[in-house]
Amino acid sequence: MSTPSALVRPTGIPLTHRLGAHLVLPLARLLARLPPRHITTVLGFLRGRAAAATPRQAQAARDAVCAVSLRCAGPQGCLPRSLGTALLCRLWGAWPTWCTGVRMVPPFAAHAWVEAGGRPVGEGVPDDYFSRLLVVDPARGGAQLPPDRAGSAVRDVP
Template sequence: MSTEMTMPGRGAPRGPRVRAAIAVALLVARLRPDRLRRLLTFLSRGARPAPYATALAAYESVVTASRRCAGWYGCLPRSVAIALLCRTSGTWPTWLAGVRAAPPFAPHAWVEAENRLVGERAEPHEYRPLITVPPQQAATTAPAGEADTHAR
Protein backbone atom coordinates (compact mmCIF):
# COMPACT_ATOMS: atom_id res chain seq x y z
CA MET A 1 0.00 0.00 0.00
CA SER A 2 1.39 3.39 -0.97
CA THR A 3 1.56 6.14 1.62
CA GLU A 4 1.36 8.92 -0.96
CA MET A 5 -1.74 11.00 -1.42
CA THR A 6 -3.31 11.49 -4.82
CA MET A 7 -2.38 14.97 -5.95
CA PRO A 8 -5.15 17.28 -7.09
CA GLY A 9 -5.47 18.98 -10.43
CA ARG A 10 -4.23 22.57 -10.73
CA GLY A 11 -7.69 23.90 -11.58
CA ALA A 12 -9.32 22.95 -8.27
CA PRO A 13 -11.34 25.88 -6.85
CA ARG A 14 -9.97 27.50 -3.69
CA GLY A 15 -12.58 30.18 -2.95
CA PRO A 16 -13.99 31.39 0.37
CA ARG A 17 -16.40 28.45 0.59
CA VAL A 18 -13.48 26.01 0.47
CA ARG A 19 -11.47 27.98 3.03
CA ALA A 20 -14.51 28.20 5.34
CA ALA A 21 -15.09 24.43 5.12
CA ILE A 22 -11.43 23.81 5.98
CA ALA A 23 -11.47 26.25 8.91
CA VAL A 24 -14.60 24.65 10.38
CA ALA A 25 -13.19 21.16 9.77
CA LEU A 26 -9.98 21.98 11.63
CA LEU A 27 -12.06 22.99 14.66
CA VAL A 28 -14.55 20.13 14.41
CA ALA A 29 -11.74 17.57 14.09
CA ARG A 30 -10.79 18.36 17.70
CA LEU A 31 -14.08 17.00 19.05
CA ARG A 32 -14.31 13.68 20.86
CA PRO A 33 -15.37 10.89 18.48
CA ASP A 34 -18.91 10.60 19.91
CA ARG A 35 -19.52 14.34 19.58
CA LEU A 36 -18.00 14.43 16.12
CA ARG A 37 -20.30 11.60 14.99
CA ARG A 38 -23.37 13.36 16.44
CA LEU A 39 -22.48 16.67 14.79
CA LEU A 40 -21.80 15.10 11.39
CA THR A 41 -25.01 13.06 11.62
CA PHE A 42 -26.93 16.26 12.33
CA LEU A 43 -25.26 18.06 9.42
CA SER A 44 -25.98 15.19 7.04
CA ARG A 45 -29.75 15.32 7.65
CA GLY A 46 -31.79 16.07 4.57
CA ALA A 47 -28.82 15.66 2.22
CA ARG A 48 -28.85 13.74 -1.03
CA PRO A 49 -26.03 11.22 -1.53
CA ALA A 50 -23.04 13.00 -3.06
CA PRO A 51 -22.14 11.89 -6.57
CA TYR A 52 -18.57 10.66 -6.88
CA ALA A 53 -17.62 13.57 -9.17
CA THR A 54 -18.88 16.10 -6.59
CA ALA A 55 -16.97 14.44 -3.75
CA LEU A 56 -13.81 14.17 -5.85
CA ALA A 57 -14.03 17.87 -6.79
CA ALA A 58 -14.41 18.71 -3.08
CA TYR A 59 -11.39 16.52 -2.28
CA GLU A 60 -9.29 18.27 -4.91
CA SER A 61 -10.33 21.70 -3.67
CA VAL A 62 -9.55 20.85 -0.04
CA VAL A 63 -6.11 19.35 -0.66
CA THR A 64 -5.19 22.18 -3.03
CA ALA A 65 -6.16 24.86 -0.50
CA SER A 66 -4.67 23.27 2.64
CA ARG A 67 -1.27 21.67 3.09
CA ARG A 68 -2.39 20.37 6.45
CA CYS A 69 -5.39 18.58 4.95
CA ALA A 70 -3.27 17.28 2.07
CA GLY A 71 -0.72 15.69 4.39
CA TRP A 72 -0.59 12.12 5.61
CA TYR A 73 -1.84 13.07 9.08
CA GLY A 74 -4.54 15.41 7.77
CA CYS A 75 -7.08 12.71 7.03
CA LEU A 76 -9.56 13.71 9.75
CA PRO A 77 -9.86 17.42 8.93
CA ARG A 78 -9.63 16.58 5.20
CA SER A 79 -12.52 14.12 5.34
CA VAL A 80 -14.64 16.50 7.43
CA ALA A 81 -13.89 19.41 5.08
CA ILE A 82 -14.87 17.32 2.06
CA ALA A 83 -18.17 16.38 3.70
CA LEU A 84 -18.86 20.00 4.70
CA LEU A 85 -18.04 21.27 1.23
CA CYS A 86 -20.36 18.70 -0.34
CA ARG A 87 -23.06 19.73 2.15
CA THR A 88 -22.98 23.30 0.82
CA SER A 89 -24.37 21.89 -2.43
CA GLY A 90 -27.07 19.85 -0.66
CA THR A 91 -25.23 16.53 -0.85
CA TRP A 92 -23.30 14.39 1.62
CA PRO A 93 -20.74 11.64 0.98
CA THR A 94 -20.53 8.75 3.39
CA TRP A 95 -18.03 9.87 6.04
CA LEU A 96 -16.05 7.12 7.77
CA ALA A 97 -13.46 6.84 10.50
CA GLY A 98 -11.69 3.64 11.39
CA VAL A 99 -8.37 1.87 11.09
CA ARG A 100 -6.16 0.41 8.43
CA ALA A 101 -6.66 -3.33 8.39
CA ALA A 102 -3.02 -4.22 7.70
CA PRO A 103 0.31 -2.88 8.86
CA PRO A 104 1.01 -0.13 9.42
CA PHE A 105 -2.06 -0.18 11.67
CA ALA A 106 -3.22 3.38 12.15
CA PRO A 107 -6.40 5.41 12.54
CA HIS A 108 -7.79 6.87 9.34
CA ALA A 109 -10.78 8.94 8.21
CA TRP A 110 -12.10 9.03 4.67
CA VAL A 111 -15.16 9.61 2.53
CA GLU A 112 -16.92 7.42 0.01
CA ALA A 113 -19.35 8.31 -2.74
CA GLU A 114 -21.21 5.85 -4.94
CA ASN A 115 -19.52 3.10 -2.88
CA ARG A 116 -16.06 4.28 -4.01
CA LEU A 117 -13.24 5.71 -1.92
CA VAL A 118 -12.66 9.37 -2.74
CA GLY A 119 -9.03 10.45 -3.23
CA GLU A 120 -7.54 7.35 -1.60
CA ARG A 121 -4.99 5.08 -3.25
CA ALA A 122 -5.95 2.16 -1.02
CA GLU A 123 -8.65 -0.38 -1.73
CA PRO A 124 -11.83 -0.50 0.39
CA HIS A 125 -10.85 -3.83 2.01
CA GLU A 126 -7.74 -2.14 3.45
CA TYR A 127 -9.85 -0.14 5.93
CA ARG A 128 -12.12 -1.16 8.79
CA PRO A 129 -14.71 1.52 9.56
CA LEU A 130 -15.63 2.12 13.20
CA ILE A 131 -17.84 5.18 12.65
CA THR A 132 -19.97 5.71 9.55
CA VAL A 133 -22.10 8.78 8.77
CA PRO A 134 -24.07 8.26 5.55
CA PRO A 135 -26.41 10.84 4.00
CA GLN A 136 -29.53 11.21 6.14
CA GLN A 137 -32.19 11.80 3.52
CA ALA A 138 -35.46 13.29 4.70
CA ALA A 139 -38.02 10.60 5.45
CA THR A 140 -40.99 10.49 3.14
CA THR A 141 -44.42 10.80 4.65
CA ALA A 142 -46.69 7.77 4.78
CA PRO A 143 -49.60 7.67 2.32
CA ALA A 144 -52.96 8.78 3.68
CA GLY A 145 -54.64 6.11 5.79
CA GLU A 146 -51.38 4.54 6.99
CA ALA A 147 -50.92 5.78 10.53
CA ASP A 148 -47.61 5.45 12.29
CA THR A 149 -48.25 2.78 14.91
CA HIS A 150 -45.00 3.58 16.76
CA ALA A 151 -45.92 7.17 17.60
CA ARG A 152 -48.11 6.31 20.59
Protein backbone atom coordinates in the same frame (compact mmCIF):
# COMPACT_ATOMS: atom_id res chain seq x y z
CA MET B 1 18.34 10.69 7.63
CA SER B 2 14.88 11.42 6.37
CA THR B 3 13.18 10.37 3.19
CA PRO B 4 12.31 13.30 0.94
CA SER B 5 8.68 13.56 0.04
CA ALA B 6 6.58 15.99 -1.90
CA LEU B 7 2.91 16.65 -1.51
CA VAL B 8 0.85 16.54 -4.64
CA ARG B 9 -1.72 19.30 -4.47
CA PRO B 10 -4.52 19.48 -7.02
CA THR B 11 -4.35 22.31 -9.54
CA GLY B 12 -6.95 23.89 -11.77
CA ILE B 13 -9.59 24.01 -9.02
CA PRO B 14 -12.34 26.57 -9.79
CA LEU B 15 -12.32 29.71 -7.65
CA THR B 16 -15.80 28.99 -6.27
CA HIS B 17 -14.67 25.57 -5.03
CA ARG B 18 -11.57 27.05 -3.39
CA LEU B 19 -13.65 29.77 -1.71
CA GLY B 20 -16.06 27.14 -0.42
CA ALA B 21 -13.15 25.13 0.97
CA HIS B 22 -11.79 28.23 2.73
CA LEU B 23 -15.27 28.71 4.21
CA VAL B 24 -15.66 25.19 5.64
CA LEU B 25 -12.09 24.43 6.76
CA PRO B 26 -12.23 26.46 10.02
CA LEU B 27 -15.27 24.42 11.08
CA ALA B 28 -13.54 21.19 9.98
CA ARG B 29 -10.48 22.04 12.10
CA LEU B 30 -12.70 22.84 15.07
CA LEU B 31 -14.61 19.57 14.68
CA ALA B 32 -11.35 17.63 14.43
CA ARG B 33 -10.53 18.67 18.00
CA LEU B 34 -13.74 17.17 19.42
CA PRO B 35 -14.19 13.64 20.78
CA PRO B 36 -15.44 11.13 18.17
CA ARG B 37 -18.99 10.91 19.54
CA HIS B 38 -19.36 14.68 19.34
CA ILE B 39 -18.05 14.70 15.78
CA THR B 40 -20.59 12.10 14.70
CA THR B 41 -23.40 13.95 16.49
CA VAL B 42 -22.55 17.26 14.81
CA LEU B 43 -22.12 15.64 11.40
CA GLY B 44 -25.40 13.77 11.79
CA PHE B 45 -27.12 17.09 12.44
CA LEU B 46 -25.36 18.93 9.61
CA ARG B 47 -26.08 16.31 6.96
CA GLY B 48 -29.80 16.91 7.39
CA ARG B 49 -31.71 15.34 4.55
CA ALA B 50 -29.09 16.02 1.91
CA ALA B 51 -28.88 13.81 -1.14
CA ALA B 52 -26.08 11.27 -1.38
CA ALA B 53 -22.98 12.78 -2.94
CA THR B 54 -21.79 11.36 -6.23
CA PRO B 55 -18.18 10.20 -6.55
CA ARG B 56 -17.55 13.19 -8.81
CA GLN B 57 -18.89 15.66 -6.22
CA ALA B 58 -16.91 14.07 -3.40
CA GLN B 59 -13.69 14.06 -5.46
CA ALA B 60 -14.19 17.72 -6.43
CA ALA B 61 -14.70 18.65 -2.77
CA ARG B 62 -11.64 16.66 -1.68
CA ASP B 63 -9.52 18.27 -4.39
CA ALA B 64 -10.66 21.75 -3.34
CA VAL B 65 -9.86 21.09 0.32
CA CYS B 66 -6.40 19.73 -0.54
CA ALA B 67 -5.72 22.63 -2.89
CA VAL B 68 -6.27 25.29 -0.23
CA SER B 69 -4.78 23.52 2.80
CA LEU B 70 -1.29 22.13 2.96
CA ARG B 71 -2.20 20.38 6.23
CA CYS B 72 -5.16 18.61 4.62
CA ALA B 73 -3.05 17.59 1.63
CA GLY B 74 -0.47 15.99 3.92
CA PRO B 75 -0.34 12.41 5.17
CA GLN B 76 -1.39 13.39 8.73
CA GLY B 77 -4.33 15.53 7.60
CA CYS B 78 -6.89 12.81 7.06
CA LEU B 79 -9.34 13.94 9.75
CA PRO B 80 -9.61 17.63 8.79
CA ARG B 81 -9.47 16.62 5.10
CA SER B 82 -12.37 14.19 5.43
CA LEU B 83 -14.38 16.63 7.55
CA GLY B 84 -13.71 19.48 5.13
CA THR B 85 -14.70 17.30 2.19
CA ALA B 86 -17.98 16.30 3.85
CA LEU B 87 -18.78 19.89 4.84
CA LEU B 88 -18.02 21.22 1.37
CA CYS B 89 -20.25 18.57 -0.18
CA ARG B 90 -22.95 19.65 2.27
CA LEU B 91 -22.49 23.26 1.17
CA TRP B 92 -23.25 21.99 -2.35
CA GLY B 93 -26.40 20.21 -1.15
CA ALA B 94 -25.04 16.67 -0.98
CA TRP B 95 -23.51 14.39 1.64
CA PRO B 96 -20.84 11.69 1.20
CA THR B 97 -20.42 8.84 3.63
CA TRP B 98 -17.94 10.07 6.24
CA CYS B 99 -15.91 7.27 7.83
CA THR B 100 -13.19 6.68 10.37
CA GLY B 101 -11.53 3.35 10.93
CA VAL B 102 -8.31 1.41 10.65
CA ARG B 103 -6.16 -0.15 7.97
CA MET B 104 -6.75 -3.84 7.45
CA VAL B 105 -3.09 -4.51 6.59
CA PRO B 106 -0.06 -3.89 8.82
CA PRO B 107 1.11 -1.58 10.16
CA PHE B 108 -1.90 -0.56 12.20
CA ALA B 109 -3.02 3.00 11.60
CA ALA B 110 -6.21 4.95 12.15
CA HIS B 111 -7.64 6.86 9.22
CA ALA B 112 -10.57 9.09 8.26
CA TRP B 113 -11.99 9.25 4.74
CA VAL B 114 -15.14 9.83 2.72
CA GLU B 115 -16.92 7.41 0.45
CA ALA B 116 -19.31 7.92 -2.42
CA GLY B 117 -20.97 5.18 -4.36
CA GLY B 118 -19.70 2.70 -1.76
CA ARG B 119 -16.02 3.37 -2.55
CA PRO B 120 -13.33 5.47 -0.83
CA VAL B 121 -12.82 8.77 -2.64
CA GLY B 122 -9.30 9.79 -3.63
CA GLU B 123 -7.55 7.26 -1.41
CA GLY B 124 -5.96 5.14 -4.11
CA VAL B 125 -6.54 1.90 -2.22
CA PRO B 126 -8.79 -1.14 -2.74
CA ASP B 127 -12.34 -0.94 -1.38
CA ASP B 128 -11.59 -3.33 1.50
CA TYR B 129 -8.35 -1.63 2.61
CA PHE B 130 -10.01 0.07 5.60
CA SER B 131 -12.32 -1.26 8.27
CA ARG B 132 -15.00 1.24 9.28
CA LEU B 133 -15.48 2.09 12.95
CA LEU B 134 -17.55 5.30 12.81
CA VAL B 135 -19.82 6.18 9.90
CA VAL B 136 -22.08 9.13 9.10
CA ASP B 137 -23.85 8.27 5.88
CA PRO B 138 -26.53 10.15 3.95
CA ALA B 139 -29.83 10.25 5.80
CA ARG B 140 -31.93 7.16 5.28
CA GLY B 141 -35.26 7.77 3.62
CA GLY B 142 -34.41 11.43 3.10
CA ALA B 143 -33.21 12.78 -0.18
CA GLN B 144 -31.40 9.59 -1.18
CA LEU B 145 -32.51 8.29 -4.54
CA PRO B 146 -32.65 4.70 -5.74
CA PRO B 147 -29.36 3.61 -7.37
CA ASP B 148 -30.86 3.45 -10.87
CA ARG B 149 -31.97 7.10 -10.72
CA ALA B 150 -29.22 8.63 -8.59
CA GLY B 151 -26.94 9.58 -11.47
CA SER B 152 -29.57 11.62 -13.30
CA ALA B 153 -31.34 13.33 -10.42
CA VAL B 154 -28.62 14.09 -7.87
CA ARG B 155 -27.32 17.64 -8.23
CA ASP B 156 -23.88 17.65 -9.80
CA VAL B 157 -20.84 19.70 -8.86
CA PRO B 158 -21.70 23.41 -8.97
